[in-house]
Amino acid sequence: MKTYHTHQRKSLLDFLKTNSEKAFTIEEIIEGLSGDPISQSTVYRLMTKLVEENLVHRTVKGNSRSFVYQYISDEKCENHLHIKCTDCGKVYHLDSGVTSIIQNNTGFEIDSHTLLLGKCGECKE
Numbered sequence: 001m002k003t004y005h006t007h008q009r010k011s012l013l014d015f016l017k018t019n020s021e022k023a024f025t026i027e028e029i030i031e032g033l034s035g036d037p038i039s040q041s042t043v044y045r046l047m048t049k050l051v052e053e054n055l056v057h058r059t060v061k062g063n064s065r066s067f068v069y070q071y072i073s074d075e076k077c078e079n080h081l082h083i084k085c086t087d088c089g090k091v092y093h094l095d096s097g098v099t100s101i102i103q104n105n106t107g108f109e110i111d112s113h114t115l116l117l118g119k120c121g122e123c124k125e
Contacts, residue, residue, distance in 0.1 A: 011036045012046050016056065016071035023068035023084070023091050025061060057091075059084075059115055083116045087123035091115075 015032050016024075024032065026043055033043075047069055050056040054072065059082075061068045070091050081094040099110050 008038045008042050009046055011038065012043065013050070013055070013071070016050075016069070020071040021090050021092075023057075023059065023061075023070035023089055025066055025068055029069070057082075059091075081110065081114050081116060083118060085120035085123055086117050087119055090120055092120075 011033060012029070015029065019032070026040065026047065029047075030038065030040060030043055038046075047056060047058075051058045051069070057070050057072050058067050059070075060066075068089070081098055082091050083094060084091045102108060102110060
């Protein structure tokens with residue numbers, strides 16, 4: 001299926017790239033795009049496509065039923081773990097070597113969508 005590179009898609013990707021260290025709800029994305037308003041339905045549609053294209057990672061927000069979205073960067077987000085600060089929401093990508101060490105030492109195969117929760121250095125202080 002052909003991908004259209006619309007103004008809305010570019011604005012959305014620019015926002016996510018600029019803030020790639022953080023995961024956002026759809027509402028937070030819309031608020032962040034307030035200088036270049038995009039309708040809620042358009043943001044939902046575009047985020048679905050960006051997840052399918054492996055440009056954006058989607059995870060469940062805490063124990064809720066809502067999702068948060070984070071730009072992956074230009075690399076695939078497979079074969080490594082993610083850690084997320086439960087206070088500020090920053091998501092960090094762990095080197096794939098961490099996954100390899102676990103697999104080599106235990107034989108345990110880790111799902112690449114695994115998200116470890118904790119507190120980052122800034123929030124821990």
